[in-house]
Amino acid sequence: MPTVRADITLTVNGSLRRLTVDTRTSLLDLLREDLGLTGAKKGCDHGQCGACTVLLDGRRANACLALAVANDGADVVTVEGLADGERLSPVQEAFLEKDAYQCGYCTPGQLCSATGVLREAAHGWPSAATGDVAAEPELDDDEIRERMSGNLCRCGAYVNIVAAVREAAR
Amino acid sequence: MRPFAYERAATAEDALRRHAAGDGAVAYLGGGTNLVDLMRLGVAMPARLVDVARLPYDRIEHRADGGLVIGAAVRNSDLAADLGVRADHPLLSQALLSGASGQIRNQATVGGNLLQRTRCPYFQDISKACNKRDPGSGCPAIEGDHENLAILDHSPECVATHPSDMAVALAALDARVRVRQPDGEDVVPLERLYRSPGDDPSRDTTLAPGDLITGVEVPAPLRMPARYRKVRERASFAFALVSVAAALDVSGGSVRDCRIALGGVAPRPWRAHRAEDALRGRPATPGSFRAAAEAELAAADPLPGNAYKVPLAVNLVAAVLTDLAGEAS
Ligand SMILES: Cc1cc2nc3c(=O)[nH]c(=O)nc-3n(C[C@H](O)[C@H](O)[C@H](O)COP(=O)(O)OP(=O)(O)OC[C@H]3O[C@@H](n4cnc5c(N)ncnc54)[C@H](O)[C@@H]3O)c2cc1C
Numbered sequence: 296m297p298t299v300r301a302d303i304t305l306t307v308n309g310s311l312r313r314l315t316v317d318t319r320t321s322l323l324d325l326l327r328e329d330l331g332l333t334g335a336k337k338g339c340d341h342g343q344c345g346a347c348t349v350l351l352d353g354r355r356a357n358a359c360l361a362l363a364v365a366n367d368g369a370d371v372v373t374v375e376g377l378a379d380g381e382r383l384s385p386v387q388e389a390f391l392e393k394d395a396y397q398c399g400y401c402t403p404g405q406l407c408s409a410t411g412v413l414r415e416a417a418h419g420w421p422s423a424a425t426g427d428v429a430a431e432p433e434l435d436d437d438e439i440r441e442r443m444s445g446n447l448c449r450c451g452a453y454v455n456i457v458a459a460v461r462e463a464a465r
Numbered sequence: 466m467r468p469f470a471y472e473r474a475a476t477a478e479d480a481l482r483r484h485a486a487g488d489g490a491v492a493y494l495g496g497g498t499n500l501v502d503l504m505r506l507g508v509a510m511p512a513r514l515v516d517v518a519r520l521p522y523d524r525i526e527h528r529a530d531g532g533l534v535i536g537a538a539v540r541n542s543d544l545a546a547d548l549g550v551r552a553d554h555p556l557l558s559q560a561l562l563s564g565a566s567g568q569i570r571n572q573a574t575v576g577g578n579l580l581q582r583t584r585c586p587y588f589q590d591i592s593k594a595c596n597k598r599d600p601g602s603g604c605p606a607i608e609g610d611h612e613n614l615a616i617l618d619h620s621p622e623c624v625a626t627h628p629s630d631m632a633v634a635l636a637a638l639d640a641r642v643r644v645r646q647p648d649g650e651d652v653v654p655l656e657r658l659y660r661s662p663g664d665d666p667s668r669d670t671t672l673a674p675g676d677l678i679t680g681v682e683v684p685a686p687l688r689m690p691a692r693y694r695k696v697r698e699r700a701s702f703a704f705a706l707v708s709v710a711a712a713l714d715v716s717g718g719s720v721r722d723c724r725i726a727l728g729g730v731a732p733r734p735w736r737a738h739r740a741e742d743a744l745r746g747r748p749a750t751p752g753s754f755r756a757a758a759e760a761e762l763a764a765a766d767p768l769p770g771n772a773y774k775v776p777l778a779v780n781l782v783a784a785v786l787t788d789l790a791g792e793a794s
Pocket residue numbers: 341342343492493494495496497498499500501502517537541563564565566569572573574575576577578579580581582628629630631676677678679702703704705
């Protein structure tokens with residue numbers, strides 16, 4: 296079967312993009328290869344590491360498992376779109392202040408994931424660390440560790456990542 | 466990855482029609498968190514994807530008796546966070562939250578979660594034989610890496626497990642699955658959605674090709690202490706070695722009612738009917754809990770590398786029931 300192409304429209308970091316994509320293209324490859332947004336990283340390409348995390352219609356998602364064509368019409372925010380011009384987002388500020396990275400490879404995914412975590416917590420979403428799922432959870436360190444567990448860090452910067460997310464949550 | 470045509474279904478009928486027109490090499494696409502991965506690995510090679518994630522089955526209906534009708538396109542995270550589900554069916558929230566990661570739960574649908582394929586390492590590696598992926602080629606897991614595979618309900622042809630956490634809670638809750646077929650709608654008890662591998666492990670379920678899951682019905686709330694507990698190789702973001710969904714109703718020191726389902730032990734969420742029958746009417750003591758768990762696992766037929774799952778499952782069931790008995794009294 297020959298390559299199949301499709302026309303899609305995405306809003307990426309606030310700008311409308313019209314694109315023609317091979318149906319096989321993941322959202323991650325589209326961002327990195329076609330749009331030159333290399334912030335989101337390809338750590339595993341199997342959903343296992345979180346390095347490719349972006350905000351898809353406002354929610355954190357693994358761009359490696361999302362087909363671009365299936366997300367026609369979506370709003371995508373990558374690490375390049377977290378800051379407001381020169382002003383870093385609270386999560387970015389907290390990562391800087393708490394020294395929450397070493398090599399930085401996992402950091403774009405950590406930043407997008409943490410941004411999603413704060414939104415989920417603001418909506419009162421529970422996690423596997425929430426004792427009583429019916430209650431409103433408090434974002435303590437156990438909660439942060441559990442909620443961030445989809446983002447691996449080969450450098451083991453976890454202690455400072457937890458501190459940064461805690462700081463950003465205040 | 467093989468090139469494929471992509472289509473968005475507008476209605477259930479439209480999805481079935483598009484599936485039928487695809488001449489076999491068609492797959493429904495939910496969130497894609499399992500299917501896209503398997504396509505990338507060369508395990509799944511559809512020539513056409515019919516996207517069903519945007520069908521209007523994206524709502525959770527709360528019935529007057531507290532029962533639920535969960536649309537197949539509801540995302541795992543939305544189901545876990547639903548206030549009514551958390552209050553009335555906490556077992557379901559807990560099981561969902563123990564699965565995958567926050568990112569994947571935001572993407573995964575209820576229909577896709579039920580039909581996700583096994584994580585058997587040979588199934589996912591196209592350079593290896595595997596009866597499930599390539600019927601008749603053999604099952605290297607039996608002589609090889611089967612640490613995480615089944616101890617119940619397997620066959621000499623396949624020892625894979627079903628990996629879903631959500632399905633284990635749904636089995637304990639007596640959930641039923643709504644299936645749209647060419648000639649109408651069927652409602653299948655969750656336990657009958659899955660099939661034992663027997664001599665045809667290529668089919669995980671009793672669904673026919675093209676059958677579309679449209680939703681899941683959950684009966685009225687259990688109104689008894691319930692818990693999902695999952696044992697895995699690391700604290701989070703890993704599949705279950707063994708998990709249990711349990712609920713216990715104690716009255717006057719004896720078990721009035723109970724529900725027990727196990728994950729990680731069989732090619733399906735394993736409802737522990739034998740243990741439940743052994744417990745009803747018995748004293749709610751750690752001794753009876755252990756005896757009931759042992760009665761269930763007496764049927765286990767482990768391989769050398771996964772024999773550890775038998776005592777693990779017994780201990781886990783006994784421990785969770787003991788905790789629940791403490792809450793009930
Ligand atoms: C790294 C990683 C870790 C994970 N850990 C866990 C875990 O700990 N516990 C757990 O339970 N799961 C885990 N998962 C699996 C995850 O839960 C599933 O991938 C997800 O639930 C599948 O849902 P989906 O909508 O993305 O399905 P898809 O990938 O879109 O589809 C899966 C299958 O279902 C079929 N399908 C989808 N919708 C329908 C429908 N409505 N009717 C008929 N057929 C349909 C598709 O054709 C396909 O065969 C993990 C996944 C990854 C990648």
